[in-house]
Amino acid sequence: MITEAAVLDALKGVRDPELRQSIVDLHMVRGVAVKGDRVRVDVALTVAGCPLHEQIRADVVREVGRLEGVRAVDVTLSVMDEAERKAAFRAAFGRSEATPSPVAPRPAAGAAADRGKERAIPVLTLDPATPPLMRPNTATKLIGVASGKGGVGKSTVAANLAVAMARTGRRVGLMDIDVYGFSQGRILGAKGQPEVTPDQKVVPWRVHGIQLVSMGMFVPEDQAIIWRGPMLGKMMQQFFTDVAWDDLDYLFLDLPPGTGDLALDVGQKLPHAKLVLVTTPQPVAMHVATRTANVAQKLEQQVVGVIENMSYLRCPHGERMDVFGRGGGEMLARALGVPLLGQIPLEPALREAADTGRPIVVRDPDSESARAFLAIAERLLDVV
Template sequence: MNSLSEADIVDVLSKINDLSRGKDIYSLGIVTNIHIKDNNVQITLEVESHRANAFEVIRNKVEKSVRSLPNVSNCIVILTAHSEKISNSSNNSDIADESSKSNPKKSIVVESNVKKFVAIASGKGGVGKSTTAVNIAVSLGIEGYRVGLLDADVYGPSQPRMLGVSGRPKAIHGDMVSPIKNHGISLMSMGLLVPDETAMVWRGPMVQSALTQMLNNVVWGDLDVMVIDLPPGTGDIQISLAQQVKLSGAVIVSTPQDIALLDVIKAMTMFEKAGVKVLGMVQNMSFWECPDCGRKDHIFGEDGVSLEASKRKLELLGQIPLNTNIRQASDSGSPVVISSPGSTEAKCYRDIGKKLIKDLEI
């Protein structure tokens, strides 16, 4: 096969017109990234969010045209949105409305191969959802289950770093890519698909399309469980996910602090309304233990999550300490259940994994 150059791709893109603008997509600056590796091409198109649905036709056309080049094995085209065109983007209910009005494509491929889907959620940001998700996923893998980790935080994906993976997913056939594997589990994340510098400001329909692609255009293989790391809040991604797959349940993560709990209650209400069972709660950053004297300090309060769980008759799945080891392990790409398997904190996550195995009947 002859080598492929960016100029070959630009040549194709310069012949595809954006009819509403009367010019080709390359001159219009819609193409923000072209990546070529081993005759596999990945292209990023950036459009105004309100044109996302209409642009699907052009996205398809680009894929087909580039694939038809003699020396291209595969081509994947990803749509992202302009931030400045988004009015009132912090209004979550507006976004959610837009998402729920559109007609989502139900996941077909992935549902037949995955036994259980579990979402790791919280109403609030920065409480440790992703850290909990990766440690639970790897714990389930250690127990011998086939596990996928879907980083549904398309705005701020953190799982590639936490699982210690980089690089692009390999294109396989048609429009499919393979997930990236490490520490015994398979990962898909927007962080693997678009360049770091790409602005992740998407709206309902685009998020839906991104999630659909990460669910259905990835060769996940047969999985016992797919752990889904959700972004904070109760917006478009949460709703879109509930529309696309049958969630077996959600795990709610919070710190014991009241303010975090208020947001968490909103998240639980959202799952209840969507008919998704809340499997239990995890109290993260429960206490800090002085390494010198062993004294425990409850920095964010003592029992906030356990009280809320018992009030709602939910299982308290675990109480994770606030611990430098956990943070350093996540930052270095080797979750604490792998890097310090004998530690108390690793045992906390492994125990949560064991409880979930029972709850999910896997």
């Protein structure tokens, strides 16, 4: 089966010939629709009369046509308006103008755009209501922190990684969508009713240099909530649509553990999110984590690395004690063909820090665990 995600992946290989960036990064891909063996791609040109539009069209047809099972590729062309163009350049270049290479006078693109429209086929498209952050071509990189089961330190790792990443100068958000065990408010020391903007959007908590949204903004952590089917998906969608996120380079998601309904729902809605898997060192834990990885792969989510938590206890004389066995992280990484991004020691101070709302990377950045988090954050920048 041809998926939108696979098409988008193929489109990353198409560059705007002038701007020399992928048309995906330039937000030029406005829609992808798959119907049977036909694929339609809507491309918005950055300038009217882009003289190279025929080349872009041909490149799209070539790259998408390579995907197995694709028989026909329809390309429709349109043109960005001023605001869209500025936003696209900001996302791709960090400023609102690009300096295109000198080019010959530009013929009108209207004819090409019209022709494209006529050939358009009535098919599924990206729902226009899909919030920008959930679109596969969003400029924000989504990093899901997942685990096979609860209690392995997934939330602690997500919080510390998000804060560590912010310390490298990136704009970072954390979305706590582990609705069964939302704990980020406590771990990061955020509390109080959230503010609401005049257009009724929730303002994320700002803590330790990151933006945070959690179920804990709306209900106390100890309150039981019974989640039924569609409520879960809706709740997550609201965290994307009804939150006034400021510009984000990276958005971490504290995912529900395991392979339950919500985990599946998140995976289906966010196929472009990259996952890191948190596991403990015992080989048994590895099997549980593998299940999560298998589901992610079925949903076409890419697992980019493994983090082993509670790896060892550093004894007073410096030696390492393998409290929970050893090798689980390494084995899992090898089985998945991804890097082991790092090992976090078992540290009482880490737990205390999490319990008091000051994560270890803030409270004691020189500790062994904090240094591990900082190193993992750097590595993540490379693999995501």
